[in-house]
Amino acid sequence: MYIYTPLDPSNGEIRLLHILPGSFTTPIQCTLIHAPLVPSLVFTALSYTWGNPTIRGDIVLNGHDFSVTINLYNALRHMRHEEHVRVFWIDAICICQTDIEERSKQVLRMQNIYSMARDVEVWLGTATDEDSMAMELIRTLGAVVGDAEIVLAQGFGATYTDTFEDLITAQSPSTLHSLSQFFSQPWWTRIWCVQELSLARQSSAIVRWGLSAVPWLDVLVAAYAIELCLFVIRDIVEKEYPDDRVSGFNQGIRMAQCRKVDETNPPYTLLELLNQHRDCEATDPRDKVYGLLGLAGDVNTIGIVPSYEEEARDIFINLFQRHVAYSESLDMMCAVRWPKNFTNLPSWVPDWSTDQLVPGICINDRYVGGNAFPGSPIAHFEKYAAAGNTKPAVSFSENTMSIKCIRVGKVEALGCKGDELIFENVDMFGRTDENGKSASGSEAFNEWLNMILDSKSWQNIEHLYGQENVLDAFCRLLVADRNNVMMKPLNRLEREDDEEDYESDDMEDEWLDTDNEDLDDENMDMDEDIRTSSSKGPDDVDNETAHNPTGEEENTDDEDGSMEEANILFSPPEMLDMSDDGFRATMQVCWGKRFVILDSGHLGLVPSQTEIGDSVVVALGCSMPLAIKRRDGQDEFVGECYIHGIMDSEMLNGTAETICLV
Incomplete structure (x- = not known):
């Protein structure tokens, strides 16, 4: 030995x-x-x-x-x-x-x-003879650009777009299936590879799969071509390989984006990196944090030092407390997702060991996905400011945290999960509901709208959003009130000057051009009231028509299964398109969330684990409103929320109280 x-x-x-x-x-x-x-x-x-x-x-x-x-x-x-x-x-x-x-x-x-x-060599694993087709295609795509290092530095532009599309569409299903298998190897999901490839000398790194090897720069070029033609590839592959949903391509695209992350100045924060690579895997749960320390620009300030003598649970709690002290912010709470692997973690501490990736609304100041390839700038989020510039009033005691917050309201009504807006439109990810089938995005939209029409708090809703159309407010919350240029949350004063860049306007136009036959029959008349509610007072709306007098559950199933034949709200053929920026934004915001109406009349999105009677608060020092659950006489944290109309410090004139979270 x-x-x-x-x-x-x-x-x-x-x-x-x-x-x-x-x-x-x-x-x-x-x-x-x-x-x-x-x-x-x-x-x-x-x-x-x-x-x-x-x-x-x-x-x-x-x-x-x-x-x-x-x-x-x-x-x-x-x-x-x-x-x-x-x-x-x-x-x-x-x-x-x-x-x-x-x-x-x-x-x-x-x-x-x-x-x-001098070199970094990636080993993907053993391969079959058929897998060599993927390596040949990657070399071919790399050869298109000639000097890949120069082109990757300057950007692809339109010069190569047509060539890439022609090359991809000319491939056989077996070749593209082989390419899918290349990007589906376990290496692409490993947390340590993020740091290893970001730090490597890109020009000398190679990727080896079995007996074949290709330059890493050619893989970057291939990832760009794949993102460009992702849906074309899926259509070709599924002809002979119906079980191959080409989901592995997303991992390859993200790994290619790691190069962009490393070039950012200032560097990414540890919180940004943890959130972005949350669905990566690690044998040791502690490595979900340790594997990213080498890329984080604030790691020395936070003071996290690797120690394999500490348990993962203690590392996650220590990281949270250090981050609050360093950042003077509670925004790490917004990274909490359920369920947790470590059930003994306090509700307010993120479990970084989970591999799930439910997109957050507030975490990243910078957005890499979708525009992270060379030649395109990284988009910057401007944070929401639900708590303005306040700093947290926080204290820790064993497994509890006391914070000061302002109560917004209690959950009065909840819609179906936002996942159902997108199941049938992202079947490439292989996602289905708990019954193993895709849900109709149109039904989810219509259910959410009918909730507004049926709400006991309709007068509060109309009163709160009286200066802007209620339909407009509903559409804005679906994209978290961001425009599509700089992912910027607009305050009320800026909106009039920036309307042409607004994703929600496209959604509203699609809606207004549609005969809304999927609305409850007795809500059809109120639909017109919603469209024009800004010109009416609360008493002008006949709330009696918003309720089903029979009390019978209405059958909303699409009997013939044809989305095209259904005259649906939001016109899905146009809006519910993965290539459409509006739908991408909706997916990013609504996945893992539920539409909510508070007893205060506020509309918004809350974590899918939220229940009727839970509270929504604005905590001092936190960019986002928070959902709180009262259980067995104690307050538990559920997750971040988007509540339309309170994201720009509107609640700060309320009275703050102290709550203790377990």
Whole structure:
């Protein structure tokens, strides 16, 4: 058995693995040496997944047997040269995994290791002969641009768009299926690869899949071409591979965007990175935080130091408390999602170990998705200001947190989950409801509208939004009141000057051009009142017509299953289109949310776990309103909300009270 010799911290030593020459089938022989990490040190850093820890292979290390996971074993066999020694840094071998203190220290050094490596080599895993088609297509796409490094730096522009489309549409279903499999390998979902590829020298990084390898820059070009033609690819692939929903392409596109993240100035904050890469995976839940520290610009200020002696739960709580102190903000609360893997976490602490990605409304100041390829600037969010410039009045005691907040109202009515707005329009993601079927987006929209018409608080609703059409308010909340240029929340004074950039206007136009036959019959007349409510007083609306006198549940099923034949609200063929910016914005905002009417008359979106009777508050020091649940005499945090009409400090003239969250 191999026994590690301690590293000398005085000269910054790391270990390097020398893979001795050999044929593909001979035993793998290696030596492990110590060397100071200096700019002149020549080595390749390996980026890979550990794989199944129970299936292993044996190598010879300094004359001793050494066990590695089968995925690493296959990587070593494929990367070994027949005549020359190859020098690698590989975490599973070059870090003593049983030495907790060394592991913690070396994690901090990985930023320097991957940025100083002469090459970074990605190992995706073993491949079949058919998989070589994907590698050939990636090389072909890379060859289109010639010098990929220059083009990636300057931007693609329209020059290559037609060529990419022609190349993609000319491919066979089997070739595009192979490309889908390339981007569906586990490596693309691994949290550590985000840092490793962002820090790598892009021009020398390569991606190896089985016996074939392609330059990382060609993969970046391919990712751009894929995003451009994603729906064309899906249509071609499903002809022969109906079970391939090409969802892996999204991981590849996001990884390509990591290069853009690393080029931002100032660097991304740890909170932004945690939120953006939340659906990445890690064997150790602590690595969901530690794996991003090397990219975060504020990590030293927050003071998070890797320690594998701490439990993940304690790390998440400590990170939250440090972030509140450093940022003077409670915005990390907005990252809470349910369910949590760690059920013993306080309700107000995000569980970063979960792989789910329910888009948040407030977390990122900068938006990478959709425009992160070279030549396009990163869009900047301007934060909401529900609590204005206030700072949190917060105190911690064991597992509780006391905050000061202003109550907005209680939940009076809840609509179906916003996921149902988009199920049938994003079938490429393979998402279905709990019954295993797609829901009709039109039914969800109409249900939400009928809630307004049927609301006991109709007069409060009309009174609150009397200066702007209630329909306009409804459409604005579907995109969280942002325009499509700089993802900027507009206050009331700015809206008149920025109407042409507003996604909600397109939605409203589609609505008004549609015969709203899906509305409840007795709400048809009130639909016209909603369209023009800004010109009426509360008493002008006949609320009696907003209720079903029979009390019978109405059948809203689309009997013939044809969306085209249904005369539906919002005209889905135009609005519910994944390529449409309005729908993208709606998906980003409404996924994981439910439409809500508060007893105060406010309309908005709340987490899907919200229940009737829960409260919505504005907490001092938090950009977003928060949903609070009273259970067994204690207050629990549910999640962030968007409540139309209170996102610009409108509630700050209310009386603040202290609540204690468990």
